[in-house]
Amino acid sequence: MTDVAGMPGGLPRSMLEALARTSGAQRSFVEQLLRELVLRDPDGAALARVDAAAAARGAVDQVLDSAERWTDHLGGFYDVDGVRRLLSRAGRPVSKQAVSQRRGLLALTTGSGRVVYPTFQFTGGSPLPGLDDVLRAVPEYLASRWTLASWLTSPQPGLDGTTPVQLLREGAADVVVAAARDWARALAA
Structure with missing residues (x-):
């Protein structure tokens, strides 16, 4: 594993390759999310008790659907x-x-x-x-x-x-x- 941005344990190559294909905004979101996870759950014990796929969908839904709801309500x-x-x-x-x-x-x-x-x-x-x-x-x-x-x-x-x-x-x-x-x-x- 390669150490990325000083994060303990680094990230697997598949994750690095996926990050390389993202837009700047997507990459920034993922990096900030990882920083928050490391800060709030350094050893990953709390996250291990969560359905990671559902939590990820929920986080993305909250960010993207929120923007869409505002556009629906306010217009362009x-x-x-x-x-x-x-x-x-x-x-x-x-x-x-x-x-x-x-x-x-x-x-x-x-x-x-x-x-x-x-x-x-x-x-x-x-x-x-x-x-x-x-x-x-x-x-x-x-x-x-x-x-x-x-x-x-x-x-x-x-x-x-x-x-x-x-x-x-x-x-x-x-x-x-x-x-x-x-x-x-x-x-x-």
Whole structure:
């Protein structure tokens, strides 16, 4: 066996060959998973009592299905370059810095640290009018940006079962901001 990344016992050749065929993201996931296993169960005694195949399927399901569920719920996402092109003027994309510093954009950080922007927040190449006020009404210390994104795209009882995004699209920003403030007060209580 070859010692890999200082891990006790190393990895068998078949595992090394399999790792060599993976993408960078897959390799990083496997390496991090191995580090956690070695850290939390150094001698493998706890893992020996577990159905390893089922545990592996569960871990992958949680990571991949979670991302899929968010996409199903929120719709698509732009990355920074997508937003740069979307907000371009006269065919010239805005800078990455302009995107990251722009107020009124709902930026979500994925589990891998990547920043994405839900597509629902844009209309006609611009952010939805009133979205910046909603973002200010619900500070991140009260609700994560992912939770706020879910609230924006879910039918709200206080809005007669309409989604806040739909009302923003219809020009009823004042109604949505008031509902967001009510929600923030409830969260703070």
